[in-house]
Amino acid sequence: QSVLTQPPSASGTPGQRVTISCSGSSSNIGSNYVYWYQQLPITAPKLLIDSNNLRPSGVPDRFSGSKSGTSASLAITGLRSEDEADYYCAAWDDSLSGLVFGGGTKLTVL
Amino acid sequence: QVQLVQSGAEVKKPGASVKVSCKASGYTFTSYDINWVRQVTGQGLEWMGWMNPNSGNTGYAQKFQGRVTMTRNTSISTAYMELSSLRSEDTAVFYCARPNKGGNGMDVWGQGTTVTVSS
Numbered sequence: 001q002s003v004l005t006q007p008p009s010a011s012g013t014p015g016q017r018v019t020i021s022c023s024g025s026s027s028n029i030g031s032n033y034v035y036w037y038q039q040l041p042i043t044a045p046k047l048l049i050d051s052n053n054l055r056p057s058g059v060p061d062r063f064s065g066s067k068s069g070t071s072a073s074l075a076i077t078g079l080r081s082e083d084e085a086d087y088y089c090a091a092w093d094d095s096l097s098g099l100v101f102g103g104g105t106k107l108t109v110l
Numbered sequence: 111q112v113q114l115v116q117s118g119a120e121v122k123k124p125g126a127s128v129k130v131s132c133k134a135s136g137y138t139f140t141s142y143d144i145n146w147v148r149q150v151t152g153q154g155l156e157w158m159g160w161m162n163p164n165s166g167n168t169g170y171a172q173k174f175q176g177r178v179t180m181t182r183n184t185s186i187s188t189a190y191m192e193l194s195s196l197r198s199e200d201t202a203v204f205y206c207a208r209p210n211k212g213g214n215g216m217d218v219w220g221q222g223t224t225v226t227v228s229s
Contacts, residue, residue: 050215
């Protein structure tokens with residue numbers, strides 16, 4: 001059972017907009033930055049969104065992050081086949097004094 | 111370029127220990143923390159802890175406290191993660207990752223090391 005809650009799956013067709021939610025609590029998302037990672041099959045995770053809504057260099061502007069209260073969202077616009085991957089949210093948890101991840105969302109591009 | 115290169119796959123028996131290395135290059139090793147993340151096959155990411163290569167200070171996830179030790183050798187820019195009392199449930203890929211300055215966003219990752227625990 002992950003501390004951060006994500007839907008296990010999401011899907012969309014090419015060109016569509018998809019959002020993935022991440023729900024936490026006051027000790028993690030409510031008081032700290034949220035990070036999003038993309039993991040393609042059999043590869044190391046890649047930082048997709050830094051500090052709630054910042055895109056690292058090289059990440060397309062089709063990806064965006066937002067946060068409100070104890071929840072966060074990742075939005076992907078103009079969905080492409082290469083976006084098919086697992087997506088994880090993460091945040092520092094003050095009560096646990098550690099980084100916590102969501103369980104991951106498998107995105108399928110139909 | 112900035113990269114983290116991990117040691118190769120390991121096969122261990124239950125009860126044994128494993129030590130995984132993570133060699134940093136392309137940046138000043140002592141200027142950035144190193145985190146370790148575990149991923150059991152088919153499951154999600156699990157943070158194990160962090161180490162400051164400059165001071166050697168560490169912080170471990172509660173789940174792994176007492177079983178994990180993170181160390182470093184600054185002369186060869188290498189971090190280590192040792193996990194003891196291995197059980198079959200520890201069969202996983204272990205990643206080292208470097209958080210960027212001032213935050214927890216891990217923007218440089220090692221390629222992963224597969225550890226198989228089997229009798």
